[in-house]
Amino acid sequence: MDTDEFRRCGTDMVNYVADYFDTLRSRPVMPYVQHGFLKKLIPEKAPHKAESYEDVKKDLEDVVLKGVLHWRSPHFHAFVPLASSFPALIADMLVGALSSMPITWSANPSGTELEVAMMDWLGQMLKLPEEFLFSSGGKGGGVIQMTADDSATVAIIAARARAVREHGDMTPGQTLDKLVAYTSAEAHTCIKKAAQLALVNIRLLPTDENFSLRGQTLAAAIKEDKNKGFIPFFLGASVGTTSTIAVDNLCELGKICEQENVWMHIDAAYAGSAAICPEFRYLINGVEYSTSFCLNPHKWLHVNLLCSAMWIKDRELITEPFNVDPVYLRNHNLNGDVKMPDYRHWTIQLSRPFTSLKLWFVLRMYGVQQLQERIRKDVKLAKQFEALVRNDHRFEIVAQVVLGVVCFKLKGKNNDVNEELLKRINDDRRIYLTPSTSKGVFYLRFCIAVYTTDSKDVSFAWNIVQEQTDVLLGLHVNGIDEKTKKIDKVDATECFQ
Ligand SMILES: Cc1ncc(COP(=O)(O)O)c(C=O)c1O
Structure with missing residues (x-):
């Protein structure tokens, strides 16, 4: 690959990445794959003869993206935030280039x-x-x-x-x-x-x-x-x-x-x-x-x-x-x-x-002010989720919500039931949450992990938690619940586009 070819492929990849971000909200956050899926999709040995950029790119969606958990999805609510930003990505390209x-x-x-x-x-x-x-x-x-x-x-x-x-x-x-x-x-x-x-x-x-x-x-x-x-x-x-x-x-x-x-x-x-x-x-x-x-x-x-x-x-x-x-x-x-x-x-x-180059781009292109605003926005969204949890008598908040993570569980239910609820939520694959335990108690964690998550996404996630809770607790009565959902809840499909 010479510099002309690099220019052509690099521009194409930047566009691909931009498209990825533009379409992320509509992708299921969890992949539908099982252990060993990739083995069936790629050859057992490295190619002897060089392949083109187009050959490799062709397989991105069908091989790689197929099995990716989308950590940048606004519906990803697991762990703690893992940062990525356009200024840092741009700087990263330079970090790699300068080596x-x-x-x-x-x-x-x-x-x-x-x-x-x-x-x-x-x-x-x-x-x-x-x-x-x-x-x-x-x-x-x-x-x-x-x-x-x-x-x-x-x-x-x-x-x-x-x-x-x-x-x-x-x-x-x-x-x-x-x-x-x-x-x-x-x-x-x-x-x-x-x-x-x-x-x-x-x-x-x-x-x-x-x-x-x-x-x-x-x-x-x-x-x-x-x-x-x-x-x-x-x-x-x-x-x-x-x-x-x-x-x-x-x-x-x-x-x-x-x-x-x-x-x-x-x-x-x-x-x-x-x-x-x-x-x-x-x-x-x-x-x-x-x-x-x-x-x-x-x-x-x-x-x-x-x-x-x-x-x-x-x-x-x-x-x-x-x-x-x-x-x-x-x-x-x-x-x-x-x-x-x-x-x-x-x-x-x-x-x-x-790596300081990435920090330099980020600190300059956001400035302290925008970085502060981003933290405040995440905390506000976590507070929104906390309020939704507190309004549902079936749940309890497990720990004081100070920043962007809400720990919650079904009130009066044992670890197994809470684990089952988490499993149902994640099996649904539209959002992704991770759990933890403290002092022997299992609970679910809802994290504002991605900057693009907005207030509608929080409602969307809460709807899924409620839906799965209804099913799990056997309270889901067709018709009546559907009606309540329409009145009280944001339309999930609207968010998931
Ligand atoms: C409080 C805390 N400490 C340490 C770590 C580990 O970070 P790293 O992956 O950078 O080692 C994490 C990861 O989530 C964390 O939440």
């Missing part, structure tokens, strides 16, 4: 310095304490990790290295055996997985009635463990758990971590982005106590995968244990009056894309 990696400063000077600038821009938008920003001239700074799992793993490995260093009276192996990390029973698995990978003990602590981890629980656990000879060294605190978007009490926890020399890492993967709105900034109050903090622009800040922003108060805590310095990675030019980071010392992997 220039900010691993050392000289490997991509613009990539390194734009990452420094974007992490400071974003940090300022969140009103992070100055010490997290490069612009403070202090020890802190930010880095783009691939995922929140990576951020948590980097944090725990760095915290482990610090603990081993501080306990020089023991061998690293002896210290490792005694280290204990904490997180809440509600936290995302990224914290537990990080501890597993770092080969350290971890305790999942119980939460209060709002699914929030409180200071006294942590203090009691630390006391108990110290009495047994363990060394508490790390807390994975959550701002917005995946299940209920619960927020741990960072101020209470932070004070204890400070006293006990415990590294507090905050996982704010989804909810942290809301802190760019002044009215939601309180969610990260207490961030000043943390050693490291992470949120994912690839969730709620319109940068498509992969982009997890991580800040640390003292960057040497990461760059020392992660440092490898072979001759082939040496910087070419160290002149200049400001010392810039070599990001290869901040991450697990070496190769890393020029």
